[in-house]
Amino acid sequence: MMSLKSALAKPFAKRVCKKIQKWANNPVETQQNVFEDLIANAAGTEFGKDHDFISIDNYEDFVKRVPVRDYEALKPYVEKVVAGQDNILWKGKPIYFAKTSGTTSGSKYIPITKESMPTHVEAARNAILMYIHETGNAKFVDGKMIFLQGSPILNEQNGVQLGRLSGIVAHYVPKYLQKNRLPSWETNCIEDWETKVDAIVEETLPENMTIISGIPSWVQMYFEKLQQKTGKKVGDIFKNFNLFIFGGVNYEPYRAKFENLIGRKVDSIELYPASEGFFAFQDKQHEKGMLLQLNSGIFYEFIKADEFFNENPKRITIKDVAIGVNYVMIISTNAGLWAYNIGDTVEFTSTKPYRVIVSGRIKHFISAFGEHVIAKEVEQAMQEATLNTTIRVSEFTVAPQINPEEGLPYHEWFIEFENEPKNLSALARKIDESLQKQNSYYFDLIVGKVLQPLKITRVKKGGFQDYMKSVGKLGGQNKIPRLSNDRKIVEGFPHDN
Incomplete structure (x- = not known):
């Protein structure tokens, strides 16, 4: 009826x-x-x-x-x-x-x-x-x-x-x-x-x-x-x-x-x-x-x-x-x-x-969850987290992990270190805190438990270069975006975990 x-x-x-x-x-x-x-x-x-x-x-x-x-x-x-x-x-x-x-x-x-x-x-x-x-x-x-x-x-x-x-x-x-x-x-x-x-x-x-x-x-x-x-x-x-x-x-x-x-x-x-x-x-x-x-x-x-x-x-x-x-x-x-x-x-x-x-x-950004994180923010977070430490980073990029095997989704940071940190999870925590401070959307999503704090995946030495070479973009004006809204790039290079 x-x-x-x-x-x-x-x-x-x-x-x-x-x-x-x-x-x-x-x-x-x-x-x-x-x-x-x-x-x-x-x-x-x-x-x-x-x-x-x-x-x-x-x-x-x-x-x-x-x-x-x-x-x-x-x-x-x-x-x-x-x-x-x-x-x-x-x-x-x-x-x-x-x-x-x-x-x-x-x-x-x-x-x-x-x-x-x-x-x-x-x-x-x-x-x-x-x-x-x-x-x-x-x-x-x-x-x-x-x-x-x-x-x-x-x-x-x-x-x-x-x-x-x-x-x-x-x-x-x-x-x-x-x-x-x-x-x-x-x-x-x-x-x-x-x-x-x-x-x-x-x-x-x-x-x-x-x-x-x-x-x-x-x-x-x-x-x-x-x-x-x-x-x-x-x-x-x-x-x-x-x-x-x-x-x-x-x-x-x-x-x-x-x-x-x-x-x-x-x-x-x-x-x-x-x-x-x-x-x-x-x-x-x-x-x-x-x-x-x-x-x-x-x-x-x-x-x-x-x-x-x-x-x-x-x-x-x-x-x-x-x-x-x-x-x-x-x-x-x-x-x-x-x-x-x-x-x-x-x-x-x-x-x-x-x-x-x-x-x-x-501009490149991540907003898989409505967070609008931009390159400037991830770069500043990395800079703040490694300031006054012996950690040196060759290259990094960030991608969303929408379907993790367990737990909430998160931002995954793929980092190639020149000089490794003693404690990877402490570095991740520092970067995450800086990002939350800079971006109120990201902060809300972490606090509201829509996202869990970011995770770091180590990339083997030379991994980024190998990747750029494999897609025909090594050298010149070509650089890997600091972050992307999908996982197309990060699927392409070898990890070291």
């Missing part, structure tokens, strides 16, 4: 789908409208005046007046907003700051405005509605849904609420889903991640769970605890669980493990949310890539990744992108970010409509 709620979901999904198709089928015009709207709305702001928005008539004018910036370069403006001044980057004041761990500057404060907030919420909702429309499956709206996310407790900074994005979004769950959603508010507010997951297991076990959603590494921990407690596969515990929604990291390394934990295949929807905007979601079950959100108050520019560090790289708009090219994505938004480099690289899988996959970061 179909319930009223699932019966109503289908026509609603159809209506939303029509709306989405309208702008997706007119991509260039849609982006032009967003562009004009952004410039007009921000002409009177401090940033708009500094960059002569009043005289911007077209995209070429914008490129001339507004350089590409990252957070560091935009920081002088952001600091004024954080200090409580209005009309700086966008009209008025933001309603929230999404606090994220900065890669070079401690915490970053990303403004969210009353114009940009709805787009964060609608995109996630629309992803589910597009799925209903495509598959005809709406039964799950009667079951319980879980969104594994950060604490919804917010602080205040000069009259503006401040928190993690997932915690802010928790305040916007639509009324018709309130009864269906788990965990409870109290459980969601638990700060310690392991305690929180235990509480979530207790709360969800007796329920009819139909949708499970979160960053894969977090969900994996939840699934493992369910299995430990019951001795059953997740798919047997929750017979009607048929939809997994995820975002934040590459799912591929987890896929096999998840199917094993669940015990059967379930449909999945990939999302591409960030504090700076909700950029894309998977709109079709059997198409590769996620539909780029062209009608969400975000104007997109793209720069070829391999030209990005050139003197004056060419910026292009949606109409000039090509499939299969690695681009750095640049955004201007109704939250007041202008020609802003979020650091992600994307590749188009389709241009009718425009679909993307996230291909990585413009």
